Structure formats: structure tokens, C-alpha cells
Amino acid sequence: MAQTPSFSREAMKQYKWFLSRYPTRRAALLPTLRLAEQQFGELGVAEMRYVADLMKISPAAVFGVVTFYTHYRRAGTGKFHLQVCSTLSCALRGSEDVVTRISERLGISPGETSECGLFSLSKVECLGSCDTAPMLQCNDDYHEGLTLEDVDQLIEQLRSEASQGVNG
Ligand code: FES
Known part of the structure; x- marks a missing residue:
């Protein structure tokens, strides 16, 4: 069974810094997704669900953002x-x-x-x-x-x- 994605201690520190810089938790979604992409290499279902749980945002909202922007590396993308x-x-x-x-x-x-x-x-x-x-x-x-x-x-x-x- 695949391991559930989880931020490293350093990534979590960065995430908390993001939260301190934005007026609402949700507003920090874009940099948090970039952080997740850097940490996990790509954004698949498990990674998007992890971010959704972490940020207390619906998985559908996270999926919507990831698929709206072309800047995120989605699972299955070539090297x-x-x-x-x-x-x-x-x-x-x-x-x-x-x-x-x-x-x-x-x-x-x-x-x-x-x-x-x-x-x-x-x-x-x-x-x-x-x-x-x-x-x-x-x-x-x-x-x-x-x-x-x-x-x-x-x-x-x-x-x-x-x-x-x-x-x-
Ligand atoms: S039209 Fe702006 S970079 Fe191609």
C-alpha cells in the first residue's frame, strides 16, 4: 500500500510561515500546493487530499485549483x-x-x-x-x-x- 504523503518538518515550517503571511488559510493554497509539488515531486490524488486535509479545504476545491493552473506538475506528467x-x-x-x-x-x-x-x-x-x-x-x-x-x-x-x- 502506498504511503500517505506528509510534509517534512522543514516543509511544515514553511507551510506555517505561509499561513502567517495570508489573511485566510485558503489564501495560502497556491504556495502550499507549490510546496507540496516540491516535496512530493508531483500532485496526484493522494497529495491533493493531503493538502486538503491539512488546510481544511474540500478536496474538490484543491483539485479545481490544481487543474485550473498549468503551473503545477500533476501525477502522470512525463519527466x-x-x-x-x-x-x-x-x-x-x-x-x-x-x-x-x-x-x-x-x-x-x-x-x-x-x-x-x-x-x-x-x-x-x-x-x-x-x-x-x-x-x-x-x-x-x-x-x-x-x-x-x-x-x-x-x-x-x-x-x-x-x-x-x-x-x-
Ligand atoms: S503570448 Fe505571451 S508568452 Fe506567448
């Missing part, structure tokens, strides 16, 4: 999460071509994860880097001003990192 901005500036500068190229190279569509578990692909809203369109976010890193050649190189680089055991 490398390629999030292609599809909002106006990026769309005008070829983001759909970027998505198509990634799909062709990896054999997955937006919303899917490769069979090897390395890559997930998503189309997301503006990531705040409109002047460097088209761009994508891979885990915590931005890749900007992308050409299709850049996309090919990025995929090869990530495959190489994975084969060498470099953390993504």
Missing part, C-alpha cells in the same frame, strides 16, 4: 513537460508549428505523455514572455524565440540528459 504557449503573440509567430513539430517528433498530441514516460506535451496560455515568441516552458526553463531547428535540438538535448540521468 519533461513541454508547455507550448498558444496565446496571440506566440500563435502569430508560429506556436502551432512548434506543437506540430513536437507531436511529429514524439508521436504525442497535446495532453498526452510519450510511452517512454519522458515527455508530456501541453498547449498553454500566455507564459509572460510574449516578446520572445514563440516560446515554450520545459519544466522550470523557458525556451524562447524558437525555430523548428531549436525544437529538434531541444528534444535531442532532453533525450541525451535523460539517458545520462540528468534531472529534468
Whole structure:
């Protein structure tokens, strides 16, 4: 049976600091979810339920927040999460071509994860880097001003990192 997630002593200290910084417990949900993501690696049902119990918020409300924002790493996401901005500036500068190229190279569509578990692909809203369109976010890193050649190189680089055991 899987172990129930639980914050470390350090994470709990951080959580309590969050609570001291916000007017209501619920207002601290976003940073608490980020903390849970850092502590547990991803947010699945068990992790969301843990946060809900901890914060005395309904699990449905926590699920709603996690699934509304694209910034949280949800359970089942590949080692490398390629999030292609599809909002106006990026769309005008070829983001759909970027998505198509990634799909062709990896054999997955937006919303899917490769069979090897390395890559997930998503189309997301503006990531705040409109002047460097088209761009994508891979885990915590931005890749900007992308050409299709850049996309090919990025995929090869990530495959190489994975084969060498470099953390993504
Ligand atoms: S439109 Fe793509 S980063 Fe803003």
C-alpha cells in the first residue's frame, strides 16, 4: 500500500510561515500546493487530499485549483513537460508549428505523455514572455524565440540528459 504523503518538518515550517503571511488559510493554497509539488515531486490524488486535509479545504476545491493552473506538475506528467504557449503573440509567430513539430517528433498530441514516460506535451496560455515568441516552458526553463531547428535540438538535448540521468 502506498504511503500517505506528509510534509517534512522543514516543509511544515514553511507551510506555517505561509499561513502567517495570508489573511485566510485558503489564501495560502497556491504556495502550499507549490510546496507540496516540491516535496512530493508531483500532485496526484493522494497529495491533493493531503493538502486538503491539512488546510481544511474540500478536496474538490484543491483539485479545481490544481487543474485550473498549468503551473503545477500533476501525477502522470512525463519527466519533461513541454508547455507550448498558444496565446496571440506566440500563435502569430508560429506556436502551432512548434506543437506540430513536437507531436511529429514524439508521436504525442497535446495532453498526452510519450510511452517512454519522458515527455508530456501541453498547449498553454500566455507564459509572460510574449516578446520572445514563440516560446515554450520545459519544466522550470523557458525556451524562447524558437525555430523548428531549436525544437529538434531541444528534444535531442532532453533525450541525451535523460539517458545520462540528468534531472529534468
Ligand atoms: S503570448 Fe506567448 S508568452 Fe505571451
